[in-house]
Amino acid sequence: MRFSSLRLRSRGLVLGVLAALALAVHGGPVRAAPGPVPYLDPRLPVEDRVTDLLGRMSLADKLGQMTQPxxxxxxxxxxxxYRIGSVLSSGGSAPSPNTPESWADMYDGFQRGALATPLRIPMIYGADAVHGHGNVVGATIFPHDIGLGATRDPALVRRIGAATAAEMTGTGVDWNFAPCLCVARDDRWGRTYESFGEVPELPAAMTTIIEGLQGERLGGPASVLATAKHYLGDGGTEGGHDRGDTRIPEAELRAVHLPPFREAVKRGVGSVMVSYSSWNGLKMHQNRYLITDVLKRELGFTGFVVSDYNGVDRIDGEEGFTRAEVAAAVNAGIDMVMVPTEWRRFIDYLRDAVRDGAVPLSRVDDANRRILAEKFRLxxxxxxxxDRAYLRTVGSAEHxxxxxxxxxxxQVLLKNARGVLPLAAGGRVFVAGRSADDIGMQSGGWTITxxxxxxxxxxxxxxxxxLREAxxxxxxxxxxxxxxxxxRSYDAAVAVVGEKxxxxxxxxxxxxxGLDDADLRTIGRLRASGVPVVVVLVSGRPLDIASELPGWxxxxxxxxxxxxxAGVADVLYGxxxxxxxxxxxxMRDASQQPINRGDGKKPLFPFGYGLTYG
Incomplete structure (x- = not known):
């Protein structure tokens, strides 16, 4: 074993010189034929390639791989x-003009920067394609997760993941900060619509989207890295406050919030994003027990852990991050830090922490090993x-x-008095409401901006x-x-109302x-006409409508x-x-929040409720 290792290093040194000469002459990627340096040889196992590359990296190389501006x-x-290992687009951050081709141009520009480094380690580009490639104008925007949870269709969700991956691939973006596997336990939470549902079985079942995004194997055609987020317990915070505190015993945390992540690991998810929230007062971004002991060791997660946007900054509750926060996050098991603006300072702090022993070099090496392995697999x-061949898939008719x-x-049919639905083709229908003729309203957050x-x-x-087509x-x-x-000449009225x-x-x-006054006035005008009124709610969560429901x-x-x-119209017209x-x-009213299956509270409609026609 020792002799083989020495022979491998010797061969690598010779081929490294040849590879450098090839790069100097041709200026392009060093390919596998014949005999590239070991880490550039796709015929070798990923583990061997990582070991070879890691042995060639300086501390600056390693720190850069852990940095995401x-x-x-x-x-x-x-x-x-700075040997940067990853770049991201936050929500709404797009090239100008915002076209798929501009995205590909931008991506390739950053990638050329990465390939100009001495070791030619490619960067990976991340974005929140949480319901389709939502930052890109013209991309297909799918229902948010809460709607997909209503379908109870894991196979459909897998296909949506694959379609999203194809559209991402055309623009170059190869890392998706999705799926969100939170279990939403309080509908007041602003991220409720990012959850597939309130019981762990639903998000766990929908982890099929990971297989859609990553493909049968990571690195296949139109394959992008998936991210299970936000680890752990972000859907269970007190009062439904985003970035709040989940104050529950460990047994409940494991029973309710951990199962979807366990399933994601089984499906080979490549990355996990840490939550802004806390568990019993301890910020997740410094929770070594849950990140290292539970996720990496107990669940056997072999990918890499990424922080949330400026998440390390919030460990001590003060604005901006400190060297102590950087050390705490990396020692807790975070492998890559999303540090959008102050990334140079992050590199300096982490370098200092390594040099004075606050962060062991072995922890930095482990983080790099995990990051590099996923890049090789991808x-x-x-x-x-x-891969611009996939640009044609962006917003395609098929998708x-x-x-x-x-x-x-x-679509969930909650009431249908006297069989007013489905609407009859060829009749007279009056449509009203701010969400009826508005792409932005019906798409919600994480859409273009x-x-x-x-x-x-x-x-x-x-x-x-x-509706007009149907x-x-x-x-x-x-x-x-x-x-x-x-x-009164109309057969029915349809009010399309809900949340901004x-x-x-x-x-x-x-x-x-509840609905705001403008929506209630709109519905009131329709009701006053005397024709049957169909209310269509466009919302990211249940709304407090029990007192209004008898009039609909x-x-x-x-x-x-x-x-x-048109998918809404397909159901309304049958x-x-x-x-x-x-x-x-x-809920029957907002005072019932939080309300969940099995908690003994009497709801307006129970979990799993939904009518059909005839």
Whole structure:
């Protein structure tokens, strides 16, 4: 074994010189034929390639691999100089113009910076493609996770993961900060719609999306690295406060919040993101027991752990990060730090911590081993640039058809008095509501921008457009945003109302969960006409509507369907029967929060409820 190791190193030194000469002459990637340096040889096992590369790396190389700046605060030249291992786009951070081709150009620019380093270690580029490649104008936007949880269809979710991966691949982005495997236990939480459901079985079942994103094997065609987030317990914080404290015994943490991550590890997820939140007062970003002992050792996670955006900064509760926070996070088991702006200072702090022994070099080596292994598995050393052949898949008809099916499967019919639904083709229907003809409203947060926004933010089909298509050419489908103009000549009225877009803590609720006055006035005008009223809720969570429900003839929860509003129309007009089931318990009023299956509280609609036609 010792002789073989020496022979490998000797061969590597010779081939390293040859590889350097090849790079100097050709300026392109060093390929496998014939006889590249060992870490550049795809025929060798990943473990051998990592060991060979790690032995060649300086401390500067290793620190760079653990650093992830935001694209706005780093240049390709910085990537070269500081050996940066990863770059990210935060929510809404996009090149100009925001086109798939511009994304590919941007990615390739950063990658060329990485490949200009002495060891030519490629960077990996991360983005929140949480319901499709949502930062990119023109991409297919699928329903948010809460809607996918309502489908109870893991095979469909796997296909959505694969479609998202294809669209990402065309733009070069090869690391998705998804899926969110939180178990949402309080609907006041601003990230409720990022959860597949309130019981661990639902997010665990939907980890099939990891297989869709990563493919049958990481590194295959249109394969991107998936991220299980946010580890651990972010859906169980007191009062539903985002980034708050989950104050529960370890037995409950393990029974409710850990199972989806255990399933994600079984499916080979490549990375795990740590939560901003705390467990019984201890910030997750410094929780060595849960990150190292439970995730890495007990669950056997072999990928790498990444912090959340500026998450290390929040360990001590003060603005900005310190060297002590950096040491605490890395020693806890975080392998890569998402440090968008102050990344140079992070490198300095980590270098100092290693040199004075506050962070063992062995911990840095372990982090690099994990990061490099996933890069090798992903095939970045052989195929580092954007695969533009997949640009044609961005917003393709095939992917939009898949999204439309997902939307239809996610609709939950909660009330249908006197069989007002399905609507009859060819009839007279009056449509109202701010969410009826608005792509931005129906897509929600994490769509083009971080918080999302009303308006024609990207390409797609609004719910109103879908209704007009489904009604047929002989039908009358009138529209007024506030309901004015309706009369008794219509067969039915459809009010499409709900929440304005939001994300994360900006979506936390503490002062009620009902519809706002504008929506209630719109519905009131429709009811006053005397025609049957169908209410379609576009929302990221259940809303407090029990007192209003008796005056509505039908109620459909549409969640946040994304760009394919025709899927909502498919159910309203009966082209697809409603099959969605509630992934969360629906409260009688907001004072019941938190309310979950089996807690003894009497809901308006129980977990799993959902009607169908006939």
């Amino acid at each position: 935001e694209r706005r605060y780093v240049t390709p030249e910085d990537v070269t100089r 095939g970045l050393f052989e195929r580092p640039m954007a 939009r058809a898949l999204a439309r099916r997902a939307v239809a499967e996610s 971080w918080q999302g926004a009303p308006g024609p933010t990207t390409k797609g089909t609004t719910i109103l457009q879908g 009604a047929g050419p002989s039908a009358t489908v009138a529209y007024s945003v506030d309901g004015t103009g309706i009369d 877009p939001y994300a994360e803590y900006q979506g936390d609720l503490s002062d009620g969960m 003839d039908a109620l459909v929860e549409a969640w946040l369907p994304g760009t394919e509003g 082209a697809t029967a409603p099959t969605g089931k509630l992934p969360v318990t629906w």
